[in-house]
Structure formats: C-alpha cells, structure tokens
Amino acid sequence: MLIETDILVIGAGPAGSTAAKHAAQGGAGVLMMDKKSEIGAPKRCAEGVSNGGLESLGIEKNPRWITKELDGVRLISPNRTDVWLTSDKIDLPETGCILERKVFDKYMTMDAARAGAQIKIKTLATGMEKTDDGYLVSAESMGESFQIKAKIVIAADGPESRVARWGGLNTTAKPKDMESAAQFEMAGVEMENNNCIEFYFGSVAPGGYAWIFPKGDDIANVGLGILATKTDKTAYEHLLEFVAKNPATQNAQPVELNIGGDPVGGMPKKLVDDNLMVIGDAAGQVNPLTGGGIISGMTGGMIAGKLAAEAISEGDLSRKKLKKYEDECQEAIGKSINKYLKVKDYMLTLNDGELDSIAEAFQDVEFEKVSTTELVQKLVKVSPKALLKLGKLF
C-alpha cells in the first residue's frame, strides 16, 4: 500500500499538532501520525505553561484542559530559605496555568483534524529514504506495513528525535544535555500555597531542579530532572528521596508515575534540509533553564507549518526555501534559548551553600514582575559571580 501526501508530520505532540494545523490551514494536504493509541498519554510533563505563550499561539483557554490557574512562584534553596513571587507582592505577575496534557494534546490534535489534517494513531514510522521529490516513509500500524510518499516530512517525534537523524540532520542529544526526569502525580499534597508553583534547587536534583506544580485541591505533579552526568543515582531514586523528605509530600500518595527525557542543550544549527524540517523537542526547542518546551515547540511548529504550506503551494521544497524556518525560529525562540543556556551553565556551577546565600540575598529584593528574565536580572544584582558571567546578557 502506498499513501501520498504533501506534508507528513511524524509525532502528534503539541509541536506536531500545531504544525499540522497551520499547514492544513495554509491549504496543503497534511497527514499526521503517532505511534500512541491515545494522544497525550502517558504524559511526560509537569504541565506548566504561561498564559502569554498560549495567547501568542492564538489558543483560547478551555476549562476542559486547564486544571489550575497560577498566582505565582516559590523558589526554595537547599537550606529551605524560600523566595515568594506572588501577585500580592509584585506589580506585573506573568500568569500561567497547569494543563491536563492528556486532554490538551488531544485537543490540539483535534484542532489539526478540524483544519483538514488526516490523523493516523497507533502508527509508527520505522524508517525513511530520500527520493527525487521528497521522502518515502515506512510505517506500521496494527500489524500492517505500508509506505507514505511525502513532499515534506516534518519530524516532531519528541526527545527521541530519530526521524530527523534518518534524514541526515544531527539532532542527537548528549547525556550532558538531556535531563532525565521522574515525576509522581500525587494526592494529599500539603503545599503552603497551592496557587503557586514550587522550584527546589541544589543537591536534591543534581544538574536540574525539583518541582511541585499544583493541579487543584490537594493534587500536584511532584517531580525532578537530573543530569545523569552529575549523579550516580537515577532520577527515580532522587524522586523517592525528595518525596520522603519534603514536608508537603510526606502524607501524599502517588496515582501516576511519569518519566522521560528533556533535551536542554539548545537547538542544533541545522533544522531543515531539502524536503525535511524538524520541530519541538526533536529540535531542542526547550528553555534550557526551566526545561519548558510546550510553548516553544508549538511556536516552532507554527512557523514550520505555515512555511511548509507556502513551500508546497510555490512548488519549492528546497533547503534554501525552508531555511526561512531556521531564521524565524532563531528570532522567535533561538535567541532566548541561547541566553538561558548561559544561565543554565552558570547555575550548574553553584553549590548548595551558594544557592542558599542567593536565596538569602533575594529576601531584600523587590521584584517587579514574575518572569525568568526578571529573576536573572535580580540574580546579577545580588551575586558578583553572576554579574561576571551573565551581566552582559541580561
């Protein structure tokens, strides 16, 4: 069996669905496949997004996929000095919310379908070869093998990023650039303020951080990301320790275990080739400091989907044409990813004692808004070491 399409999107995560939607809206024939039997499940995510991010993508919030509106942030240093950034203290809080990814991801795929994309679930891409006018992708679904002929392949297969590599792009993540994460969704979580997301820094999560993201009532995502190059224990072992020691989770019980990788090494230089584009986690479109990749991956997906449709209608599928995606991505997300890479590298040099003294110095600082940029700007003010490393950037 041979299926033909203008654009084939491989992976129906937030990035793939956004690309499929915009490509279909642009008039191209779009097919999107995912190996999962249920889009969005199991989740590999703490589910936090900024409201501004959703807005910039033109997505209207839907109560069916929002579990919690957030009021602020609590940062906790190793000796439990905490810094509160809440709307009562700050003029311009950057508001956010916690999603229900299992529902959100499905809704994004439904939007792509409504825009005209065909969707194939429980369908795995197993390989691909270049042809004169595109790619021939091998796929398997429910025991059947078939091929799909596509003029453009959009690789949106998440942290595995196998598809782009089949096409010759170098998207392999090194272990030092891949957060290894484990998380429980728990009930019975006793947070000091369950309208705030919490970040825990230091040796609780070597090379990353631990988090508690509230999902309403006493429910929360409790997890952490580590770098395997910085510890001998697994992410799961660190999580068990964190949950046992944290006052908020000592009486909580897990109802779900989530694990996964989060690429935090930034975007590779080359994101397109003739007939090929890579987006989302597969393209390192993740804030390297926070690990957040939903909004940035969808932004990449939007830019790629629009341009792919334009390329199809003009009949120019060359790298030269598709390169505009690289340039626009660099502008929209790349610049900020590069800045946060530097902050992440700086954070990796700090020991528990230094983190404690930063948290203490923050006690006397007035924050004007809640945003990662604001935090780094204030960090530069209280820490001479940070000023030296980051002063020019922020």
Added chain:
Amino acid sequence: MIVKEWCMYCGECAGVCPRNLIEVRELTLKFNEDQCKECSLCIQVCPVKALEEDK
C-alpha cells in the same frame, strides 16, 4: 541489551543513542544490536535503570 520489565517506553535512551539504534514502540523496545558500539549512554540516562548490558 536486556530490557527490564519496568521499562516505560519513554524514549529517553533512544534520544541519546549516537547511532540511532533504539526503536521505541508503544510497549516494546527494540535494539539494532549488530551496530551497537556498547557506549552505555542509553543505560546511563534511563530514569528508572531499565537497561542492562547483555554480557
């Protein structure tokens, strides 16, 4: 490679394999063992230690 029964098919191992040898299906993990260079990177990053070298 021995894949333990508690593997959750998250795909992190596949992302770091320098030779792109790991196929992650919804409920199976397949290695292209012939080309494996035994670098152990896949074992190193697994969040739940579900991989073990087949000695």
